[in-house]
Amino acid sequence: MPLPGRLRSIATVSSTYSEVVVEPAPSVPAPRALPNGLAAFLVFLSSGAVLVLETISLRLVGPYVGVTLQVTSSVIGMALGAIAYGAWMGGWLADRRDPRGLLAPALVLAGIATAVTLPVVRYAGEALRGGAASAVLLLTALAVLVPAGLLAAITPLVVKLQLADLRRTGQVVGRLSGIGTLGGITATLVTGFVLVAALPSTVIVLGLAAVLGATGLVLGAYLRRRAGTGLPAPARAKAVLAVVGLAAAGLSAVAPNPCDVETAYHCAKVQPDPRWTEGRYLYLNSAQHSYVDLADPTHLEYAYTQWIGLVADAAAPKGQRLDALHLGGGGFTMPRYLAATRPDTDNLVFEIDGGLVDLGRRELGVRTGPRLRAKVGDARVLLGAEPTDSRDFIVGDAFGHLVVPWHLATREMAAEVRRVLRPGGIYVQNVIDMPPDRFIRAELATVAAEFRYVAALAPPGAFAGQQGANFLIIASDAPLPLAAIESRLGLLPEVAVLVRDAALAGFVGDALVLTDDYAPVDQLLATA
Structure with a gap:
């Protein structure tokens, strides 16, 4: 039976649509894969x-x-x-x-x-x-x-x-x-x-x-x-x-x-002192790090190095032999000073950056030998291998830029220093801090947790929270030669004060004792 006209039209359209739908679409080649x-x-x-x-x-x-x-x-x-x-x-x-x-x-x-x-x-x-x-x-x-x-x-x-x-x-x-x-x-x-x-x-x-x-x-x-x-x-x-x-x-x-020289750890530059032909400034990562007088190793330019020399002289008269250990070499200013003022002194330097040791030999008058030895490696690791009761004087002067590496600032590190020191030996540690002085307070509390006698040297304004500065921590298990230190402070070109006993306890307050488990050094140094 034939379809009515309208239905025939619908069927025609439907058939046409079916043909369009089922007809395969032209293929588009996919991007060729790489080998x-x-x-x-x-x-x-x-x-x-x-x-x-x-x-x-x-x-x-x-x-x-x-x-x-x-x-x-x-x-x-x-x-x-x-x-x-x-x-x-x-x-x-x-x-x-x-x-x-x-x-x-x-x-x-x-x-x-x-x-x-x-x-x-x-x-x-x-x-x-x-x-x-x-x-x-x-x-x-x-x-x-x-x-x-x-x-x-x-x-x-x-x-x-x-x-x-x-x-x-x-x-x-x-x-x-x-x-x-x-x-x-x-x-x-x-x-x-x-x-x-x-x-x-x-x-x-x-x-x-x-x-x-x-x-x-x-x-x-x-x-x-x-x-x-x-x-x-x-x-x-x-x-x-x-x-x-x-x-x-x-x-x-x-x-x-x-940089003049790139070592494994530093961008280093040595610049002459325009005031003195034999003077050399050592810059590490653009921060002024050390001053060396090639002609006179007893010349200590920076205040904190003068304090370290003063403590050494108060502890043992010039000429008296010391077994000294330096945690951080830098420009080797203090090892050269002790070698010059005490010719028989045994100076052992732990410096993590071998390139810095080589730079010191080339440009800063460092002459290593039996009485001035440099060991390349991390100070914490090398200290652990040192014999107990083997050193009279230990200098902590290791920095990453302007910051003491956290693992060298903990109570466990202070305990290692105390172990290596002989009875009556002295530990001095250089610290840089800015107001509000949270790190130096914490570091003083940390060192005091291991050493019975602790004092600190710095400019008066630093202890008052008015300026950033170097602080020198002085520690021992025996009474410190504080009277001898104070008597020599007036001879220095820059004013510094020695803080001890109750005044030091007041400055430290309830500061955090840093440990290997918790030592937020960078955060304590943040000024904001």
């Missing part, structure tokens, strides 16, 4: 480069804002932020563009951004020098954010290209994630154990920039050949990138470098 080896290499390289940047950034910003817990935390935080935002942006772009056209530019731009890091940090560092929290955050952001963000975008781009078969998603993502982690681990270990010890920071940064840029250029050429004409490389873009890269290299060459 597995190349994908793994790109993820390994980009992830490792981020960790090289993170490690070396601490050395780039250290000369301007110090190497403190806050600076280290800021570098780590900025690197993690760059990784997070870079990966997010890389994933977003991978869903909107062919990742093959983004990989090579990302690597080249990361290389240029890495090269630009040097002049940016060095020029900005001169303006931001000092170490305020805002300066630390800004300088570390300038050192890390852009290049690390570009590098972090590489992994999601590669992952997108490798996900041709959704049944292997977990395997692909897991493998590339593991390779990226291995790249970061390898870069961290190689940078910390090899590169920093062998090369200046400038060479490491520019070398990394060159590797990234060259890899990007080679990758771009490879992908263009593989894709035919699908991935054009405009001549104008090439020219712009070349100009920017050359400009970055030129700025790096003329940017101010705060």
